[in-house]
Amino acid sequence: MRLARFQDSFAAALLVPEPATGPPGLASQPGFAVYRNTVMKGCIDALQANYPAVARLAGDEWFRAAAADYARASLPRHPSLLDYGADFAEFLSGFAPAAELPYLADVARLDRCWTEAHAARDETPVAAAAVAGLSRDELGRTALRPHASARWAWFAERPGYSLWRRNRVAADEAAAALTPIEWHGEGALVLRPHATVEHLELDAAGCAFLDACAAGRDLATAALEALDCNPHADLSRLMQRLLEAGAFAEMTTT
Amino acid sequence: MHDDKDTQGHGLAEGSQELSRHKSANVDTILSAGLGLKPLHFEQALAAPADGLWFEVHPENYMVDGGPRLAWLEAIRERHPVSLHGVAASLAADAAPDPAHVARLAALAGRLEPVLVSEHLAWSTWGDVYHPDLLPFPRSNEALLRIAGNIERLQDALRRKIAIENPSHYLHIEGHEYDEIDFLEELVRRTGCALLLDVNNVFVSARNLGASAQAYIDAFPAAAVAEIHLAGHSPDPAFGERLLVDSHDAPVAPLVWQLYERLIARIGPRPTLIERDDKLPAFEVLLAERARADTVLRAPRRIAA
Numbered sequence: 001m002r003l004a005r006f007q008d009s010f011a012a013a014l015l016v017p018e019p020a021t022g023p024p025g026l027a028s029q030p031g032f033a034v035y036r037n038t039v040m041k042g043c044i045d046a047l048q049a050n051y052p053a054v055a056r057l058a059g060d061e062w063f064r065a066a067a068a069d070y071a072r073a074s075l076p077r078h079p080s081l082l083d084y085g086a087d088f089a090e091f092l093s094g095f096a097p098a099a100e101l102p103y104l105a106d107v108a109r110l111d112r113c114w115t116e117a118h119a120a121r122d123e124t125p126v127a128a129a130a131v132a133g134l135s136r137d138e139l140g141r142t143a144l145r146p147h148a149s150a151r152w153a154w155f156a157e158r159p160g161y162s163l164w165r166r167n168r169v170a171a172d173e174a175a176a177a178l179t180p181i182e183w184h185g186e187g188a189l190v191l192r193p194h195a196t197v198e199h200l201e202l203d204a205a206g207c208a209f210l211d212a213c214a215a216g217r218d219l220a221t222a223a224l225e226a227l228d229c230n231p232h233a234d235l236s237r238l239m240q241r242l243l244e245a246g247a248f249a250e251m252t253t254t
Numbered sequence: 255m256h257d258d259k260d261t262q263g264h265g266l267a268e269g270s271q272e273l274s275r276h277k278s279a280n281v282d283t284i285l286s287a288g289l290g291l292k293p294l295h296f297e298q299a300l301a302a303p304a305d306g307l308w309f310e311v312h313p314e315n316y317m318v319d320g321g322p323r324l325a326w327l328e329a330i331r332e333r334h335p336v337s338l339h340g341v342a343a344s345l346a347a348d349a350a351p352d353p354a355h356v357a358r359l360a361a362l363a364g365r366l367e368p369v370l371v372s373e374h375l376a377w378s379t380w381g382d383v384y385h386p387d388l389l390p391f392p393r394s395n396e397a398l399l400r401i402a403g404n405i406e407r408l409q410d411a412l413r414r415k416i417a418i419e420n421p422s423h424y425l426h427i428e429g430h431e432y433d434e435i436d437f438l439e440e441l442v443r444r445t446g447c448a449l450l451l452d453v454n455n456v457f458v459s460a461r462n463l464g465a466s467a468q469a470y471i472d473a474f475p476a477a478a479v480a481e482i483h484l485a486g487h488s489p490d491p492a493f494g495e496r497l498l499v500d501s502h503d504a505p506v507a508p509l510v511w512q513l514y515e516r517l518i519a520r521i522g523p524r525p526t527l528i529e530r531d532d533k534l535p536a537f538e539v540l541l542a543e544r545a546r547a548d549t550v551l552r553a554p555r556r557i558a559a
Contacts, residue, residue, distance in 0.1 A: 001429055003348040003397050010389060011380045024428070030493050031424030031462060035387055042386025076384040079342030079355060080317045122320035148319075195322050 014039055015072060043071035046081035051088060051111045053167035054104055066095060082119055086112065106153075106160030107167060110199075113151035113190040114168070117197050120149035125193045125246030131239070138253050140220035144213050145250040147191055154187035154207040161188035161201050193246025200245055205233035210247070218254070285335060285369060285525040287547035289540055292530075296326045298537040300333060306548060308335040308369060310527050314342050317358045327366065337370035337481070337527070338363060339450075342384065345404040345418070346391050347377035355379075356411045363412050370481055370525065372417040372450045373408065375401070375438065388421050392429030393437045402444040409445065417480040419450040422500035423459035439475050448480035453514050454506065454529075458487050458498045471513050476521035484514060484547060485529040503532035505543060515550055523551040 006023055013027045014036050026032055047067040048055050055063040070091050076084045085091075089108035092098050098105070125147055134142060153160065162181045187207050190199045202210075205226040212222035219239075226233050242248065286306030291299055299309060309330055316327055330336060340359060343351045363371060376388035391397055409416055418441060420434060432440065438449055451474055460467035486504030490497035506514075506528065514526075526547045530540055 001392065003391060003394065003400060006391060006429075007348060007377060007380045007389075011383065011385065014385065026425055026427065029425050030490070030497055033492070034424045034490065034497070034499055035389060038387040039385045046386070076386065077382055078352070079314045079379065079384050079386075080358075081314065081386065082318065119318035119321050119323070149321075192321060195325065 015075075039075075040068060040071060042081070043075065043084065044068055046076070046084045047071070047088060050082065050085050050115050051108055053111050053164050054088075054092070054108045056167040057107055057163070058101070058104060062097075066092070066097065069095070082115060088112070103158050103160065103163050106155045106158055107164045109153050110160060110164040110188060110190060111168070113153060113188075114197055114199075116151050117149040117190050117192045120192060123148050123249045126243070126248040126251050128240070128243035130251060131243055134253070141218055142251060142253040143216055143218045144248040145216075145252075146210055146214050147193060147247055147249040149192040149197075150189065150210070150247050151191065152187065152189040152202055152207050152210050154185070154202070154204050156185045156204070159183060159186040161186045161199075164188070165199075189242075189245065189247060191245065191247060198245065200241065203230065203233070205230040206238050206242075209235075209238060210242075213248070286523070286551050287544045288335075288337065288525060288527045289544050290339075290527060290529045290531065291327075291330065291336075292534055293323060293326070294534060295537045295540075296330065299330055300326075302334075302537075302541065304334055307544070308337060308525065310337040310339050310370075310529075312341050313338045313359055313362050314340070316362055331366050335369035336366055337372070337525075338366070338368040339527075340371070340373040341386075341388065342378055343373045343404070343408055344377045344379035344384075345373055345408070346375060346389075346397065346401050347380055347404075348397075348400055349380075351404055351407060352379060356408060359408075360411045363414075370417060371412060371414060372419055372481060373405075374419045374421055375434075375441075376421045390421065390423060390425060390427055392427050393432045393434065394429060395431055398432065398437060398440055398444075402441055405441060405445045405447050409447065415446060415448055415480075417448040417450040419452050419483065420455055421459075422452075422455040422462075424462050424497065424499075426463060435470065435473050435475070439478070442475065442478045449475065449478040450481045450483060451479050451517070452483035452485070453517065454483065454485040454487055454510050455500055457507070457510050457513060458500045461495075461498050467509075467513055468516070471517050472520065474517075474521075479521060479524050482514070482517070482524050482526040483529055484510060484526060484543075501532060502529050511546070514547070518550050519555060522555070526551060 009023045044064050044067040047070065048063060070085065070088060089105045089112060092108050093105035126144065159181050185204065187202045187204065188199055189202045190197065208229040209222050209226040212225045223235050226235060285308050288308035288310055291309040291311050311327065316324055318324055342355065345351065374388045377391060378385050378387060378389060405416065405418065418438065420438065441447055442449060456470050457467045460470060484506045485500065485502045486506055487498045488501045488504055489495045490499050528540060528543045528547060
């Protein structure tokens with residue numbers, strides 16, 4: 001059998017639990033299951049490593065069954081498994097067994113933010129002092145590019161950030177037992193300005209502000225978009241929090 | 255007298271009587287026994303005593319734009335030799351290796367200056383899908399030509415020799431035109447690559463296919479061996495001891511240690527790695543396993559006549 005044909009039929013047989021086809025005489029040998037199991041285990045382990053808060057919240061058994069469903073539909077496209085499951089949050093939001101657990105997709109989204117922040121390009125954040133020196137007029141004409149590691153998400157209907165934290169940050173587990181989660185919309189900024197991944201709560205206005213910054217708008221425009229979202233937003237406090245967090249990496253004044 | 259010249263062009267181990275010597279600004283050491291390195295053990299690995307110790311990683315886990323993982327590996331590299339053991343070049347696929355993957359591997363190798371680079375006699379990427387496993391193929395002439403070409407591409411991109419590892423087998427495949435050792439020797443002859451002999455894979459394959467592990471170990475071309483792997487295996491949950499799985503989730507088995515000692519007695523010491531990828535024990539437990547291999551490597555032995 002030609003090599004390419006062998007690989008076509010072998011790869012196809014890997015995905016079928018009880019293959020009727022496959023390379024002649026191979027899929028019926030007990031050893032074929034070792035390959036099928038290893039491929040599936042590799043995919044599921046990678047998803048579990050990339051989505052630890054989802055796995056913790058949903059439980060191992062539920063998570064691994066969901067991950068197997070995901071893997072059967074979308075095997076990895078390239079060998080860097082850190083990147084595997086980039087659309088797992090979307091998968092969960094359309095996954096029938098998760099219909100009553102809509103917050104799993106939110107938690108998945110923040111797990112993905114963490115992975116992307118962790119592996120992002122290293123760069124030095126803009127210091128708060130550099131911005132403090134600008135006049136009000138210059139400030140309006142200044143654009144701040146978000147740091148390469150910065151990822152943010154707003155969850156309008158659910159406290160996505162609190163749910164994620166309690167399942168991802170060991171120190172927050174104990175606190176979780178004491179304080180009930182307040183059920184309202186919540187967002188987060190996840191970033192790695194230096195060596196470790198950090199995160200903070202961000203409201204809808206804050207997310208709109210960062211969206212505008214990422215689109216290259218100047219701060220005057222970004223401020224308007226944030227106020228559009230919430231007319232009472234405290235923009236100077238928002239700027240201060242973002243700068244202290246190291247959320248920007250490039251400043252351009254025109 | 256040391257006239258076992260590098261006729262196979264492996265260039266990694268300095269002949270059959272010596273462990274390879276690795277020199278750089280910060281490291282001047284004999285490569286003895288090494289350990290597979292996991293992020294969980296970074297702190298302890300960094301602090302581990304350096305005498306002959308080296309670490310091996312899967313480069314695919316470090317193909318990132320930046321961040322602490324890469325920074326950690328670079329810190330380890332300042333203290334210890336590091337080897338890159340690829341699992342995803344898919345050299346046995348009937349296709350050229352993905353140029354983007356090769357470029358990322360070359361960039362990582364350029365950054366780390368690894369002491370050894372290796373890959374597998376297997377395929378994993380087919381079409382636009384990456385299968386996280388090392389898949390088998392019929393060792394035909396067609397496959398030999400394709401794989402030799404793929405090894406050459408990779409060696410050209412990395413501008414160095416790589417070592418090719420013998421895989422674990424679970425299936426009787428029709429259409430082999432070469433036995434595995436002849437096939438590997440032919441690859442060495444055509445590409446100048448070196449070989450990585452995984453003793454556990456030999457044991458697992460021999461058991462699963464009903465062959466002699468000893469005969470394989472005894473026939474393996476000594477001069478081409480640049481590195482040796484030792485790992486644990488486990489019985490298949492459904493078929494038990496009749497079907498062994500190269501699971502890397504257990505200590506090296508006693509019979510695998512015996513094969514290893516037999517191999518070293520014949521070919522002399524070579525850089526040897528303890529691989530553990532699952533059910534990770536404490537770092538000290540791995541260091542103890544590594545010390546056992548180190549003892550085998552450093553034992554005085556008679557020079558063959």
